[in-house]
Amino acid sequence: MAQDATFEDGAEQPLNLGAMDAGDLEVISSLAQDAVFPASEMQWDRAARRFALLLNRVRWEDEGQTRHAAERVQSVLVFSNVQGVASQGIPKGDPDTVLSLLQIAFEQTDAPSGHVTLTLAGDGAIRLQVEALEVGLRDVTRPYVAPSRKLPRHPN
Incomplete structure (x- = not known):
């Protein structure tokens, strides 16, 4: 039986990143x-x-993608200084709906305030009104082989 890879196999470490500006984001x-x-x-x-x-x-x-199948890892994505949240194209009342994140972007309105937009597949979006940009992405589990065993592709 194939075993999932570990961070240690590739001498890699779990991600723990922060963003305080649009470039970092x-x-x-x-x-x-x-x-x-x-x-x-x-x-x-x-x-x-x-x-x-x-x-x-x-x-x-x-x-190490050449040594094993595509991997996923559970990560926590946290936005601080959030003043409001709005969404569109996300079915309400169905917590089992699976969403796919395509992009995260920041648009400054009145420095340092602005809007963070999380664009989702299927025309969905989440918009966060933030006082200032402060974002963290941290891996919280070990990597596991993606169920499809393939990387997602985006045809041009």
């Missing part, structure tokens, strides 16, 4: 691209002004 966006998550794994803590997602993200940074 582009890095996090590229690493979170094609992450999937059930709608039940989104949480907005209004009192703490924090919006978080538990993602199953593709390990795009995996240097």
Whole structure:
């Protein structure tokens, strides 16, 4: 039986990244691209002004992809300083709906405030109004072989 790879196999470490500007956010966006998550794994803590997602993200940074099948890892994506959350194209009332993250972008409105847009497959989107950009992406499990055993593809 095939065994999942571990971070140690490739001398790799779990990701723990932060973003405080749009350039940093582009890095996090590229690493979170094609992450999937059930709608039940989104949480907005209004009192703490924090919006978080538990993602199953593709390990795009995996240097050992030639040794094993494509991998995913569970990661927490956290946005701080959130003043409001809006969404469109996400079915309400079905926590088992699986969503796929395509891109994360920041649009500054009145520095340092702005909007973070999480673009989802199928024309869905989540928009966060933030006082200032502060984002964290942290791996919280060991990598596992992606059920499809393949990397997602985006035809041009």
